[in-house]
Amino acid sequence: MPGLYSERSQWYLLQCKPHQDDRAHVNLLQQNYVVFHPQLMSERVIRGRPQSVRESLFPGYLFIHLGGNDNWSPIRSTRGVSRIVEFNHGPATVSEDVIEHLRGRCEIPESQNNEPLKPGEQLNIVRGPLSSLEGVFLSSQGSERVVILLQFLNRDQTICVPLSDLERQHPSLQINN
Structure with missing residues (x-):
């Protein structure tokens, strides 16, 4: 053998x-x-x-x-x-x-290493066809996908994306008025 x-x-x-x-x-x-x-x-x-x-x-x-x-x-x-x-x-x-x-x-995606995502949290899409766009977390769909609100083509679009394609916006990137 x-x-x-x-x-x-x-x-x-x-x-x-x-x-x-x-x-x-x-x-x-x-x-x-x-x-x-x-x-x-x-x-x-x-x-x-x-x-x-x-x-x-x-x-x-x-x-x-x-x-x-x-x-x-x-x-x-x-x-x-x-x-x-x-x-x-x-x-x-x-x-x-x-x-x-x-x-x-x-x-394990970075967003799962810390605390769970909260509705309204700002996210960056870092992989996939929509990479470099920003969205707002709405809800989870199982343990691997999330629903986000995206401003795309002058309209609010609700889309479902893999959690691994997202990153939280870093505090240094957010603008506080």
Whole structure:
């Protein structure tokens, strides 16, 4: 089986045992493997109260970075790991571009690092087709999108944009009269 594996380092897909993604992740890290476990923050009602929780983007799966010189055999016996996912009698590889895209998607936006956005708060659009425009926060739509009011084409427009495309206006940019 070692002959099937690539000599250069690549990302591969691992399937975990049911509800053991975190256990597999920790155990692989303890064995000095490079592992990526994409997770997102989401809002859940727990015991009647809304709370932010981290959830796996792909429940039951992890990505591992391996090369031809890495020891693959301990992976199968790692607690929490079920198997290396295979297609056409070889391990399933994942391109570096896909991993980088997932890393960017799973980063916590700056506006979530601090306090939640408040209605009426001024925001700058920093990515996407409307970048460099300014808007006013109206409401959240889930944990990743927000509704903002935008002055565009001489009209007030209500649009929904990804939270990751926005930044709060810095106090130094706001003009106080």
